[in-house]
Amino acid sequence: MDQSKQQFDVVVVGSGASGGWAAKRLAEAGLKVALVDNGRKQSDSNFTEHMPSFQLKYRDQASELIRRTRPVQKDCYACMEYNYDWFANDLDEPYSTPKDMPFSWQGRLRITGGRTNVWGRQSYRLSDLDFKAASHDGYGEDWPLSYSDLAPYYDIVEEYVGITGIPEGVYELPDGKFQPPMGLTCAETLLRNRVKEKFGRTVTLGRSANLTKSINGRAPCHYCGPCERGCVTHSYFNSAFTTVADAVSSGNCTHIPDAMVYQVLMDGDRNRATGVLYIDRITRQPQEVRARAVVLCAQALESVRVLFNSANRQYPAGLGNSSGVLGHYLMDHITGGGANGELPELTGKPNINGPNRPDGIYVVRFRNTHDGPRSKNFIRGYGFQGGGDVGFNWSAPGFGAAYKKALLDPITGIGLGGFGECLARWENYVEIDRNRVDTYGIPVLNIHMTYGENEMAMVKEMADSAAEMLEAAGAKNVRSTLRPSAPGWAIHEVGIARMGNDPRKSVLNQFQQSHDVKNLFVCDGAGFTSTACQNPTLTIMALCVRSMDHLMQEMKAGNV
Ligand SMILES: Cc1cc2nc3c(=O)[nH]c(=O)nc-3n(C[C@H](O)[C@H](O)[C@H](O)COP(=O)(O)OP(=O)(O)OC[C@H]3O[C@@H](n4cnc5c(N)ncnc54)[C@H](O)[C@@H]3O)c2cc1C
Numbered sequence: 424m425d426q427s428k429q430q431f432d433v434v435v436v437g438s439g440a441s442g443g444w445a446a447k448r449l450a451e452a453g454l455k456v457a458l459v460d461n462g463r464k465q466s467d468s469n470f471t472e473h474m475p476s477f478q479l480k481y482r483d484q485a486s487e488l489i490r491r492t493r494p495v496q497k498d499c500y501a502c503m504e505y506n507y508d509w510f511a512n513d514l515d516e517p518y519s520t521p522k523d524m525p526f527s528w529q530g531r532l533r534i535t536g537g538r539t540n541v542w543g544r545q546s547y548r549l550s551d552l553d554f555k556a557a558s559h560d561g562y563g564e565d566w567p568l569s570y571s572d573l574a575p576y577y578d579i580v581e582e583y584v585g586i587t588g589i590p591e592g593v594y595e596l597p598d599g600k601f602q603p604p605m606g607l608t609c610a611e612t613l614l615r616n617r618v619k620e621k622f623g624r625t626v627t628l629g630r631s632a633n634l635t636k637s638i639n640g641r642a643p644c645h646y647c648g649p650c651e652r653g654c655v656t657h658s659y660f661n662s663a664f665t666t667v668a669d670a671v672s673s674g675n676c677t678h679i680p681d682a683m684v685y686q687v688l689m690d691g692d693r694n695r696a697t698g699v700l701y702i703d704r705i706t707r708q709p710q711e712v713r714a715r716a717v718v719l720c721a722q723a724l725e726s727v728r729v730l731f732n733s734a735n736r737q738y739p740a741g742l743g744n745s746s747g748v749l750g751h752y753l754m755d756h757i758t759g760g761g762a763n764g765e766l767p768e769l770t771g772k773p774n775i776n777g778p779n780r781p782d783g784i785y786v787v788r789f790r791n792t793h794d795g796p797r798s799k800n801f802i803r804g805y806g807f808q809g810g811g812d813v814g815f816n817w818s819a820p821g822f823g824a825a826y827k828k829a830l831l832d833p834i835t836g837i838g839l840g841g842f843g844e845c846l847a848r849w850e851n852y853v854e855i856d857r858n859r860v861d862t863y864g865i866p867v868l869n870i871h872m873t874y875g876e877n878e879m880a881m882v883k884e885m886a887d888s889a890a891e892m893l894e895a896a897g898a899k900n901v902r903s904t905l906r907p908s909a910p911g912w913a914i915h916e917v918g919i920a921r922m923g924n925d926p927r928k929s930v931l932n933q934f935q936q937s938h939d940v941k942n943l944f945v946c947d948g949a950g951f952t953s954t955a956c957q958n959p960t961l962t963i964m965a966l967c968v969r970s971m972d973h974l975m976q977e978m979k980a981g982n983v
């Protein structure tokens with residue numbers, strides 16, 4: 424049937440972490456869903472996790488060639504010769520920034536599953552120290568919901584996604600429904616034990632969306648390593664072969680790929696969203712999809728771009744923007760503070776063939792905790808990701824036989840890199856660039872973001888505290904790193920259509936429902952009121968499921 428003539432119950436825009444869940448939840452409940460995504464269809468035949476680089480034309484060594492079409496996407500460590508065509512062409516689809524305000528908009532995917540194809544899979548719950556951060560230290564706004572509201576939805580998501588982890592009983596990082604843990608290396612165990620003993624801090628296994636137990640026909644991980652190139656056994660969480668596949672196989676979801684959504688369509692008289700207008704990326708023709716409700720899940724920057732581009736007479740400053748808050752309070756985690764060193768007391772035999780555990784360790788936030796002392800230099804906190812293992816001595820001096828011998832002399836390395844909370848500040852914002860359109864004729868975003876004094880003080884302490892912990896673990900040759908990232912580099916952009924109870928100060932309510940337009944929802948990270956220091960995606964997914972349950976209740980009650 425011609426999609427433009429079909430009336431759907433809900434149109435979901437985006438097939439990534441949030442859109443996959445929205446489509447699954449709604450379609451499995453019996454609603455007719457259109458899943459509109461600007462990526463082409465993903466398939467197992469694209470996956471190359473077992474392909475050696477010598478089978479590639481340029482041996483995965485030609486990053487400058489990739490930069491010709493993807494100068495920003497290539498900033499992302501996961502964009503490589505194996506998969507670069509999953510990423511957007513930056514020349515066709517740019518964003519812009521003021522000259523003196525760099526922002527790296529890496530991680531724009533154009534394939535079903537969006538960023539979940541290549542994500543790092545680190546999956547952490549937020550706690551009430553995060554949801555109620557403003558009550559704790561007086562800065563900003565509390566979220567309009569509490570941990571207890573979201574906990575049952577974290578359970579649902581974790582059990583389906585499959586997350587390996589160790590329960591630790593720490594207030595700041597609530598435990599979840601974990602699959603059996605992948606093991607820690609000797610170096611990591613040593614760090615864990617000594618850091619607990621000396622500082623009382625928790626070093627744990629990274630909580631990662633990689634299966635250690637089979638679920639829903641997906642096999643446990645076999646430790647081959649490069650998940651960002653896909654996974655034929657479906658052992659990591661990628662919405663393309665999990666939530667989206669479930670939604671489609673329910674028989675209630677029509678997946679419309681290669682569809683670049685431009686605007687939300689409105690019935691101004693009834694103040695209701697009626698569907699979306701998209702540009703078909705293949706034919707370049709405009710098309711419409713009609714539905715009773717619209718759910719934007721296009722990733723925070725892109726959903727807000729769609730809302731700005733949907734401005735009309737009733738909402739001249741952007742759809743759903745009667746508050747004037749839309750586009751403001753952009754956040755990303757600050758990174759670039761950490762340390763690495765060597766643990767000479769441990770030895771072993773390095774192995775070039777793996778096993779390659781696709782996970783590392785995590786140091787739980789220990790600054791400005793629930794009931795601990797407060798830092799004088801900054802508010803909020805940071806966590807570390809890292810790892811340690813026996814490796815080859817790649818930086819051995821010399822050449823010839825002596826070099827070969829030295830290379831095999833094992834080194835046990837250990838490293839930590841911080842992820843710090845970024846404060847929600849009005850002056851970090853996005854707007855429409857009036858002078859630039861993408862290849863489809865759609866006005867692009869202009870992004871204004873810098874880190875402030877709080878983030879800079881925090882990243883400096885990350886470098887010091889990482890070195891301090893490594894030294895306490897007995898590491899030698901400890902080198903701290905302090906190279907604060909530009910915004911965008913953590914690829915955790917959230918917050919530009921914030922949730923709140925007060926429609927004058929927020930765009931969405933606690934169910935990510937527009938205060939202004941009741942049948943319009945924004946279920947990616949745009950709704951975050953603050954960013955915490957944990958990776959955002961588990962929370963994005965849990966919020967999305969909760970919001971979709973609310974949408975269905977409202978539809979049943981005749982309110983939407
Ligand atoms: C390399 C990398 C590593 C990461 N590691 C982690 C991690 O370890 N832990 C973590 O929590 N997070 C991580 N992230 C971030 C994580 O991937 C995102 O937070 C998450 O995927 C966001 O979900 P989303 O649904 O908002 O967006 P996405 O998953 O990106 O999905 C958005 C979808 O919308 C589509 N879309 C965009 N614009 C339009 C449009 N105009 N019309 C139609 N469709 C559109 C996109 O193609 C995409 O399919 C990482 C990201 C990257 C790139």
Ligand code: SF4
Pocket residue numbers: 472633634643644645646647648649650653654655656657658659779780781
């Ligand atoms: S490491 Fe595990 S999850 Fe990643 S691609 Fe290999 S088997 Fe799949």
